[in-house]
Amino acid sequence: MSGKEIMFTPIKLGAIELKNRLVMAPLTRMRAIAGEVPHPLAKTYYSQRAGAGLIISEATQIAPIGQGYPATPGIYSAAQTVAWKEIVEAVHSKGGKIVAQLWHVGRISHSSLHPEQGLPEAPSAIAPAGQTYGADWKLHDYEAPKAMTSEDIARLLTDFELAAKNAKTAGFDGIEIHSANGYLLDQFLQDQTNQRTDEYGGSIDNRMRLLGEVIESIAKVYPSDRIGVRLSPYGSFNDMGDSDPIALFNAVIQKLNGYQLAYVHMIEPRSTSAGGNDQVNVEAPITSEIFRAAYQGKFISAGGYDQAMGEAVLDAGLADAVAYGRLYIANPDLAERFEQGAPLNPYDRATFYGGAEVGYTDYPAL
DSSP states (O other): OOHHHHHTSOEEETTEEESSSEEEOOOOOOOOBGGGBOOTTHHHHHHHTTTSSEEEOOOEESSGGGOOSTTOOBSSSHHHHHHHHHHHHHHHHTTOOEEEEEEOOTTSSOGGGSTTTOSOEESSSOOOSSEEEOTTSSEEEOOOOEEOOHHHHHHHHHHHHHHHHHHHHHTOSEEEEEOOTTSHHHHHHSTTTOOOOSTTSSSHHHHHHHHHHHHHHHTTTSOGGGEEEEEOTTOOTTTOOOSOHHHHHHHHHHHHHTTTOSEEEEEOTTSGGGTOOSSOOTTSOOHHHHHGGGOOSOEEEESSOOHHHHHHHHHTTSOSEEEESHHHHHOTTHHHHHHHTOOOOOOOGGGSSSSSSTTTTOSOOO
């Protein structure tokens, strides 16, 4: 089969059956309303894109202290769960599948977003370089986070389990664990941000421990074949780095092989979310080539793909499905456009974050 034929061949990711190999990537849009409840328009936004084989929800914080940007939705309250349930039902009504991406941003936050909880929390008290948006939508210098105690980690695992329970109440088809892009679980993995001396720091095995415990907490709610994990080897976004990323992420993948997951979702470092930009960096290492062979299950690749690149990576067997982000923002019917060879709507970066329907639900379908 050609890459295009593969793209439109159904596949099972664990227990989740996909009608095609196009995945809508998790896309932070910063449009939540009061109480970090998904915007009422989110039901329209997600259901417009139900032609994807799988939709991965925008990153959704598991607790107030896990929030890193203004107006991102949570999944820890009853009101949030009710709103997500309406979204999931709208996607299902159009024949789509959707999983909830659960995140905690760790040090990539500001105390104004969670004043009751105080400073952001992280594996170690190391502030990232640069600035971030506070609750007032203005830039602030990053604060030095507080290093998490064993009690904090126990609470974190409880928060992940509760978020998974709420996701199940909402009807999500599965969970994606956000362990990429320099957020909390990635901060525990990489030695630039994890300088702990306890059982969660030092050796690669110790640094991987928390990710395993999070998987096991969520597996109390969803079977492991409905759980995916997102990783970003070589990603520099959010001031990240590791002294030996190949050794680290090969070890992570070997660990994940033991869980019989639905999939691993890996980001190529050329993508904006991994520290790249709209211009593809051809010199960046190709993580699917480096790590795909080590993973025994289904593999999703993301990172600045166009249609031809996606077809090529499927044809080469370097991925089982391909995730699209910016193209899905501007093309709610991206799968249909790819299948028909139709032209694409250009995206408007100025409307990616904040606002309401403009740049969100008003992109035209064919």
